[in-house]
Amino acid sequence: MNVSITGRKVKITAQIRRYIEKKLKKLDHYVDHIYDFIFTIKRERHIYFAEVNINVKKKIIHMFAKTEDVYSVIDILFDKIEVKLQRYRDKLLNKRVIPLKESQPEILSQELEETAS
Secondary structure (H helix, E strand, O other): OOEEEEEEEOOOOOOHHHHHHHHHHHHHHHHOOOEEEEEEEEEEEOEEEEEEEEEEEEEEEEEEEEEOOHHHHHHHHHHHHHHHHHHHHHHHHHHHHHOOOOOOOHHHHHHHHHHHH
């Protein structure tokens, strides 16, 4: 997984970088196939904007958040990311699992009887 953390008009300190990486470790639980994770924080006047582009298999997830505090904008954005990745993971699992209908064995046995007679 390629991780890129950038700041525009904001200096990314070691504390902020560690905080983001700590939050990022929780995302491995949801998706094993994150290829790129591009995280950007920018500041305009007294408001902080955070946006993220996550490149997963066959999809790019883009999200953003804004607040007046750096750490709260990171928390809000990662909460949104967890919800979005949970939905993505559920969709992948639902597409893979095809439930068998209970009536299928009966239909198959009826077709075999018809072809046998």
